[in-house]
Amino acid sequence: MTSNPERVRCLFGTDGVRDVANRGDMTPEMALRLGRSYILFLTERGVPRPRIAVGRDTRRSGQMLEAALAAGMTSAGAEVFMLGVIPTPGVSFAVKKTGMHGGAVISASHNPAEYNGIKFLDGEGYKLSDEMEASIEEYMGDNLTDDWRPTGASVGVLRQTPELAVEYGDWLASLWGRELPFPAEGAVDCAHGAASFVAPSLFEKLGGRWTVVGNEPDGLNINEGVGVMKMSHICGLVKEKGLPVGIAYDGDADRVLLSDGRGRPLDGDIMLWILGRWLASAGCLGSGVVATVMSNMALEEHLGSEGLRVHRCQVGDRYVMETLNATGSRLGGEQSGHVIISSVVNTGDGICTGLFFLKACLSLGEDIDTLADRFSPYPQILRNVEISREKQVNGDFIKELSSDVEPILGGAGRILIRPSGTEPLMRVLVEARDRKLMEEVSDMLVNAIREKCR
Incomplete structure (x- = not known):
């Protein structure tokens, strides 16, 4: 079987395929074809029976698309490990930990509940490049005959592995270490999304009296009035309760934004400023910090005053990762709160970033309440x-x-x-x-x- 090089790439966007669920490009039929095409892509590149991790967020349409995606993968001979509800970086963690050949995430991230999407990861837990997605899309139009389809023992299998989500949470907890006490109190907003099944037990395990909100998903309330898309929620809660800090995630928990104790949001630029200095002090920054063209010039000024370089790239976390690899940097991200600490993770991980930001502030002796004033972004x-x-x-x-x-x-x-x-x-x-x-x-x-x- 051969792919069709004439096909024009148009299905994949900047973060996989995304649309209103059960319509357009995000129907069960499309999910099945995508799953099958991804496995064909791997098979023709020397992986005879791919092992794939599949996770999803809390949207009602997630199970529908999960079933279709898994059917497409197993129909092409894959062994599919169903992780259940888990943050996008949790799927990356599962791929790396178990040595799988790839992963798939069913999520529309920060979009409203009626949307959903599918994005693929490679065998290292990285998001696929534009070129890889274009290659997968070339298989979408293939008309497979019965002579090709696997039968009998060659048909793929499904395995339920929810324990990997628990292991992901345990790994996150281990990142804090023992050299610093965990902050005694704060607030966490899970956006009624994938973090709802990881963050509450994580913060309980780390200790303190942390208030957790946005952790009651019903399939329809993801990102609704909560999380990074509604920072006034966590900011108001922090101010009302007199808490020192608030942490908010998006629907699939690959992004994070924070609130200081005065109820003011702290964006990705401020996180890069603090994390960059902290990693540099430990000799773990590499050649500098990667920021997109949208990051404020104040970031370059502040890091430049510390002798730290900023490498610019186009908007999109995959381009942040590409630039990290090209420049030898180990920290990069976007104003939106999509931050990658490449010495630890292979994709944006909101929970990891939030923990490391708190750890960096403690290590550097930073007063979180003064960061917004001292950063002083350009208008x-x-x-x-x-x-x-x-x-x-x-x-x-x-x-x-x-x-x-x-x-x-x-x-x-x-x-x-x-x-x-x-x-x-x-x-x-x-x-x-x-x-x-x-x-x-x-x-x-x-x-x-x-x-x-x-």
Whole structure:
């Protein structure tokens, strides 16, 4: 059987395949085809009977898609290990711990409950590259004959392995170590998602009097008014109860954001600032910190003052990981709270990141309540400019416009212009110490783009 090299890649997005569950690209039929195609991809690359870990978040549609995905995998001869509800990084942990050939996660992360998605991991627990996903997609159109389909003992099998989720929680607890006492109190928001089945027992095991909320999933309330998508929930709780810190996850717990004791959110840039200094002090940072083009210039200023370099990459955690590997860095992430500490994990792990942030603050003697003030981010303005599909703005125009306008900022700011990946929009970001100048430059860029598209 051969793949179809003519097929145009369009199914996979920046984080797997995602859509409203039971519609469009996220039907049971599509899940079955995806599962089968992933196994065909592995089989034709020398893995005769792939062993695959499958986990999901708490969405009602998760079990439906899990059944279909597993059917597709076993129909192609795979041995599938069903982990049940588990954070995305927990699937990565299971793949590495057991030496499986890959993994699959059924989750739509921060999206509302009606959405769901499927993303694949390789045998090291890393998310697949664009090229690998394109190769998998090439198998989607194949019409398999009965002569090819496995039968008898060659048909794949399912194994229920919920104990791996427990082992993942135990491993997280072990990361704290014994050199520092665990903080006595705080709050944790599980977003009614996958962290609901790991975080409560973890924080109880570590000790203290931690308040856990957002841990009552009903299949329909994931991310609803809780978690990183509604930081006012944890921030308000921390302020109301007089707690020193709050931790919030997203639906699949690969992202984390925090609240200080005054009820103010702490984003990924602040976490990278603290974690970068801490890892550097222990000689574990590598060549520097990886941040996306959206991270604030204040991050470069603060880390630069410590002699630490910031490597920029495009938006997306997979590109953070690629840049980590390319530069020899061991810490990277996004403002959104998707942080990767590559000496410990192979993908974003919100629970791990939150624990390490607390540990870093204690080790460095940082006062969490002063971080937001001391970080002092550059003012930013992000505007969306509608463009017609007939009059696209090409890369040469964007480069020329940026190079003409950026000198106006005098080195105390930056410009980022990029097309939306899903809508006929140009996204225009301007960042500058001088807020008035920032607004003036933003107007200049928006007007120039509109004139070009007139």
